Every structure is written in C-alpha cells, then in structure tokens.
Amino acid sequence: MTNLNSREVSKKKVRQISFSVGTKDFHERDGIHYFSFYGLIKAYGAALVKWLETYNSDTEKRVDFVDRYDKTISDSRLAVHTNPVVAGE
Known part of the structure; x- marks a missing residue:
C-alpha cells in the first residue's frame, strides 16, 4: 500500500505497513x-x-524462456535501430 492514511486504514480494515531495517x-x-x-x-x-530450480527439472521451460527472450530482444532491436525519416532527404 502506498498511502499510509488510506480510507481502509482509517476504517481500521487494514493496518499501516512500512519497512524497517533492524534485527526484528x-x-x-x-x-x-x-x-x-x-x-x-x-x-x-x-x-x-x-x-x-523449475528450469532444471523441466527443460521445456528453458525452450519457452529462450523463445520469449528472443522475441523481446528482437522487438527491442527493431525499436532502437530503426532510422528516423528526415524531411528533405
């Protein structure tokens, strides 16, 4: 939750939460x-x-992961390396 004083907190339906750094x-x-x-x-x-560890026990997941990663990289290369059209050329 990002709002420590939300309506839900005010109604006592949920409590305020935050991080701490310490031993507790x-x-x-x-x-x-x-x-x-x-x-x-x-x-x-x-x-x-x-x-x-699920990728060690199920090798088919590796194939799917590489396939998805390859598509993501290919899409990002297209977005980064396309030449803009410059007027007058």
Whole structure:
C-alpha cells in the first residue's frame, strides 16, 4: 500500500505497513506495522531460487524462456535501430 492514511486504514480494515531495517522481523509502533526489509530480500531470494530450480527439472521451460527472450530482444532491436525519416532527404 502506498498511502499510509488510506480510507481502509482509517476504517481500521487494514493496518499501516512500512519497512524497517533492524534485527526484528516484525514489530509495531504508533499503529504502524513494520516488517524487515532484509527479511523481504531473503524471502525474495528464496522464491527466486525455487523458480530457477523449475528450469532444471523441466527443460521445456528453458525452450519457452529462450523463445520469449528472443522475441523481446528482437522487438527491442527493431525499436532502437530503426532510422528516423528526415524531411528533405
């Protein structure tokens, strides 16, 4: 949530959340629920490892990934390397 004082927070339907940098994973102060930014980084890293491991167990996913990546790169090359039409040439 980007608005710490949203309508939902005002109605007490959800709580304010924010990041903290420190040793505690979660704590609350002044009505704001803080969670560890470092903990978020670790959780993201663990999720990324799991996702990457699926490419080892299912080689067909690699083919799909390369195919999609190739299309993305090809599209971006077209966008970057097209010559603009200059008036009077």
